[in-house]
Every structure is written in structure tokens, then in C-alpha cells.
Amino acid sequence: MNEPLIELHNIAFAYPGAPQPVFQDFNFQLLPGKHLGLIGPNGCGKTTLLHLIMGLLRPQAGSIVIFGQEVKKEKDFVDVRQKVGLLFQNADDQLFCPTVLEDIAFGPLNQGKPPAEAIQIARETMERLGLHGFEDRVTYKLSGGEKKLVSLATVLAMQPQLLLLDEPTAGLDEKTKDRLIHILKSLDIAFMIVSHEQDFLNHTVKECCHVHGHCCQPITT
Amino acid sequence: MHRLDPRGKIVVAGLFAVLMAVSKSYVAPLAGLALALICLALARLPLKKVIARLLAVNSFIFFLWFVLPLTYPGDVVWHFGPLSATRQGLVFTGLITLKSNAIIIALIALVATVPIVTLGQAMHDLRLPDKLCHLLLFTYRYLYVFEQEYHRLVQAMKIRGFQPRTDLHTYRSYAYLAAMLLVRSYDRADRVFQAMLCRGFHGVFYSLRTFSWQRRDGIFVMMAMVALAELLYLEWRMPNLL
Structure with a gap:
């Protein structure tokens, strides 16, 4: 019943050409329903951890188990990406369709949904995130905060069972941060947030851990 | 018309x-x-x-x-x-x-x-090569981002007192600017592709629009x-x- 959503066993990972590995014998697990904050100095491997889970980077050693299944090859990760959503640090990397509606429908269409259903899902997601009336807005002309919320909508439209957020508050004003907190609180899925903002984490997660080269050390708040 | x-x-x-x-x-x-x-x-x-x-x-x-x-x-x-x-x-x-x-x-x-987007989809409907259509759509989408990136770099040069002259320093700085734009766009392309993979992209674009x-x-x-x-x-x- 309480099988971990994510398990990382003895992961070793180094970027090519880097003097030191990011992870060495790294172990980590995330239990269902958890809301976890990941903190640590720049370059400690927070983003790397998220990218390893999504299969955007591959460990040099160790195993990754997601939803009880070991994932190794690109094909395994294709399934993972249907269930795990990743919100990128930079919204400009995430939004690439000309209009908001098309961008949000992109994921559902990739999941094999017919266009009419994809549009329906996109509209519902926008409604939920307070993005009503944004359908035909051009993605690259949105403000920074709007881009972030639309990016989140593109990920949530795929109805993930787990959400990974990479520094979601970077460059956002207080009002948009509050909206983000409100949205995250209304989610009934597990999520992990990488952030440098303790205040934001206090509002959104119950546990935080410090990412090290070998493990994630829980911090009691 | x-x-x-x-x-x-x-x-x-x-x-x-x-x-x-x-x-x-x-x-x-x-x-x-x-x-x-x-x-x-x-x-x-x-x-x-x-x-x-x-x-x-x-x-x-x-x-x-x-x-x-x-x-x-x-x-x-x-x-x-x-x-x-x-x-x-x-x-x-x-x-x-x-x-x-x-x-x-x-x-x-x-x-x-x-509109460019419609044009891309129409080209796709006419069975023109997918690569051509994607190229058109992505060029249009990221032209604006690169323009912003370019302006950011130029501003960064200006605030440190850069003034174009006819000398080696100017030429070298412009070469750096061009190279930096190239490297950054390559990086961005990489990240965009990763973001697309995360949303289940597998080489096929689905279109929401149908022409009648x-x-x-x-x-x-x-x-x-x-x-x-x-x-x-x-x-x-x-x-x-x-």
C-alpha cells in the first residue's frame, strides 16, 4: 500500500568534464501523498535529481524505481513522463506553441486524446488555475507570472500523479506566488519543490530536505 | 480573400x-x-x-x-x-x-x-515534409526569444561602456556576441526538446485546427x-x- 513513488538506489552521476560527481552512492525515496521541499546551495544537484527522475539525464550507476517499476531505458521513461509532470525553471523552455490553448493541449494530444477532448481538458485546467480567457493569447507575449502559470497548466493538463517543480517562484511577484501557493494547496497529488525560498516552502510543504552528494537529509521545521 | x-x-x-x-x-x-x-x-x-x-x-x-x-x-x-x-x-x-x-x-x-501557425498546419495538411513545417513554426516561435536574448546581451555590453568603433576590440566583442547567441540558442533548443519529451512528445505534432x-x-x-x-x-x- 505505502509503496514509495520514487526510489533511487546507489545512484552515481557526474556531468562530463566536471571535476567532482554530483551524486555518489545517492539514495532517495518519496512516499505517496508527500509534499517535499528540496533545498541546498546552487550546484548541489537539486535540478539534476529531478532530471534523473524524468530520464532527461541517465545515472552512471545505480537504479531508479518509479511507481514500483525499475526504469532504465528511454522506453521506460516515456511511460514515467505520462505520470510525472516536471515544471521547468524557465517558462520559455516549456512553452513553445503559439497560443496558450494549443500549448496546454499538447500534452493530452501526445497522450492520444482526440482534439475535442484535449481542448476540453485544456479549458478545464485553465479554469482551475484562473486562466480563463487566455486561450488565444500568444505564449511569448505573456508576462513572467502568466508564463509560469500557463506552464503549470501545461503540466497539470496531463493529469500527473506526481509533480516536480524546479524553482517555481523565481522572478515572480508576491501576488503570483500567492496564486501558486493556493494552486499547490488544492492539489491532491504528491509533489516535490526545489526552491531557495523558505517562506514559500513553509506555505506549501510539510517536510524539507537538504540535497547532498549521498542522500537527502531531512530537516525538521 | x-x-x-x-x-x-x-x-x-x-x-x-x-x-x-x-x-x-x-x-x-x-x-x-x-x-x-x-x-x-x-x-x-x-x-x-x-x-x-x-x-x-x-x-x-x-x-x-x-x-x-x-x-x-x-x-x-x-x-x-x-x-x-x-x-x-x-x-x-x-x-x-x-x-x-x-x-x-x-x-x-x-x-x-x-497567420504563420495556420500556414504551418496547412503545409502539413498538404503533405509537405514534417521537418519543413516544424522548422517554420519553431523559427517563428523562437525568433522573438532570440531577439530578446540579443537585446539583453547588447544591453549588458552597453552598460559596461561598450561603444562600437572600427577596431579589433569591437570586432572581437561582436564575434563573442554572435558566438554567445549561437551557444545559447543551442542550449535552449536542448531544453525545449527536453520539456517536450516530458510532456510525452514522440515526434508527431497533433493539430487542433481542421480546415474545411x-x-x-x-x-x-x-x-x-x-x-x-x-x-x-x-x-x-x-x-x-x-
């Missing part, structure tokens, strides 16, 4: 451009120019914008007038010191000018009136085909000028 199915407009514009490009006489391009102007009038575009676009194209052709008549071999009609212009050269340059303007006006009226072919589209294409056939007939009947 704007409500016509973009697929019909693309096909007509494409055939028209090919026909213009291969014609060797003055008659077909003249008739073509007239047809293109009629389309332009029907499209009711802001005149200022159209003229600006035409000027941009014709500024290239302007330089041809300096080179071609003087270098094309043939009967000399005009001497200017050591230089001499030939009749054939002048005829040829005039033909190029006429053809390019006919093609560009037709494209402005038919293709440029379609209507009676007016059939009529438009039929009329265009008749006009193109007449141009072809004119071209076939007229002697080669060169």
Missing part, C-alpha cells in the same frame, strides 16, 4: 511562382503581374506595409541594374567610359525585375495573409487554374526574347 482555405492559396501561389520563374518572355510575367495586382487589391492590405515589403525586395534588384546590363554579353547600346551596357543585359534585368515583383506581390496577397474546404475554395482554385493555363499558353506562344 482572407476566408479562403489556406491550402488552396498555397498551391496556387506555389504554381504561380514556378510558372513566373521559368517564363522567358515579357508577356506572361506582365500578365502575371496584372493578376497578382488584382489579388492584392482583393486582399485589401494596408498599402504602406505592402510598399515597405516591395521596397525591401526591390532594393536587392536595384543592385542588379548596376551589374547585369554591364556584364551580360550582347549588342552594345550605350557606352560609359570603359563600361558598356548591352541590349540583352537590359532586357534580362527588366525581366528579372518584372518576375520578382509579380511573384512577391502574389505571395503577399495569397500566403502572407495566412468550401465551395468558394473550389471556385477560387478553378479560376486560378484557368488563369495559370492562360499564362502558360501566352508563354508558349511568345518568342524567346533572349
